[in-house]
Amino acid sequence: MLKQRIITAIWLIPLVFGAIFGLPNEYFSWALLGVFLIAAKEWGRIIDSRCNMTQWSFTVTIGVLLVALNILVPADEIWLRGMLHPIFLGVILIGGFWWFLSFFMVLSFPKSANFWEKSHILKSMFGQLTLIPCFVSLLALKGLSTQASPYYGATLVFLVMLVVWATDSGAYFAGKRFGKRKLMPNVSPAKTIEGLLGGLLTTMIVVAGVMYASPEQELGLLIAVTLFTALASAVGDLSESMFKRVAKIKDSGTILPGHGGVLDRIDSLTAALPIFTLIYIAFWM
Template sequence: MLKQRIITALCLIPLVLAGIFWVPAVYFAWCLVPIFAIAAKEWGSFIDKDCNVTQWSFTVTVAFLLIVINIMFPADELWFKGHLHPMFQAIISIGVLWWIVSSALVFSFPKSAKVWQNSQMLKSMFGQLTLIPCFVSLIALKSLSSSVEPYFGGVLVFLVMLVVWAADTGAYFAGKSLGKHKLMPSVSPAKTLEGLAGGLLTTMLIVVGVMYFSPEQELGLLVVVTLVTAIASAFGDLSESMFKRVADIKDSGKILPGHGGVLDRIDSLTAALPVFTFIYIAMWM
């Protein structure tokens, strides 16, 4: 399993880096559509794991919405005089509100599941609120690149990914070596408070790196934004775990050997990206 994970990661990382740094924002947005369509198909199994019609209906709905977004709001026309298109701002804001609600559902699980576990409509809505704001946030950050700073948007996307990877890695090793107190055993029995603390501590390495290359940044604000983004990523992971537990599914898919499905790889990012983008727009734009 570990060997498969490493091989898959080594294959994916160059593609991810090429996409966020060198693919123009407009093409990048279209490249994301099939990836998120696969994630939507996987979410469809949370809605009804035994009904392919339901799964494909949700997939087509999400893919259609993403295509409409790309057509109506081209990535190279999203920013004007430092302001993001109002529709994108609205979607990102709705995404942040969803993650506040989702966190409440996680905290109150399994009691909260009584409200939504038998409702395909609610689970479908939750899936759209998880995937679409993440998609929009990715495009919004990526499209910040310009002729003056062609890699700026890619750097922002990469920083969010680094925070998530650092948090996940730190949580894994701290949890393995020090974990004693369960974080949310009803949602994800393997996660511990010590793992969460270790993950948050590890993200400070990203802060050190940013301050080294960009010392003009305000340290306190950078630390807060990094920690909030990392905490959001943790709840993105827990949220998917909650939906998988109710659906009695171990992995969202099998498309990535050793990693499971696309959702299993982007679950933390689905929360981290809208939260980071919202804060970035509020603080720096």
């Protein structure tokens, strides 16, 4: 399993890096649509793992909404005079509220599942709240650029991904080596408190790298934002685990050997990106 994960990461990371830094924003927004359609199809299995019609219906719904967003808010209009487009801001704020709610749903699981586990409508709504704010946040961050720093937004996106990858990797290896106390056994039996702490500690490598490259940053704020983003990513991971447990599926898909589906790979990002974007707007805009 670990060997497959490494092999997949070897070709996946350059592909992601190339898309973030190499594609112009207007092309990136449409390329990203394809990734989220795959994730939507996988979420359809969470809604109903046995009904292809339900899965495709949800995929089409997400596709229509994302296409509408790309048309209503073209890439060159996401940021105007330093202000985020109201539609994008509204979607990201809704996303922030969703992850606040999702956190308490995870904490109270399995009791929290009593009101949604048999409702296709609610699970579809939760899928929209998970995927669409992530899509919007990714475009919003990447769209941040100036003539002096054309890759500023792309760098921010990559930094969020580094924080998430550091958290996941640190949690995996620390959990394997030191894990004893279960974090949330009802949601994800394999995750441990020691693993989470190891993941948070690993993110300090990202902080050190940012301070080395940009020493004018305020260290305390940078550490706080990094840890908060890492914790948000953990909530995203646990949230997907919760929904998959109810759906009785181990992986959302099989498209990425060793990692499962696209949704399995971006579950942490679905929470980390909107939360980081809100923090950025609050403290740096």
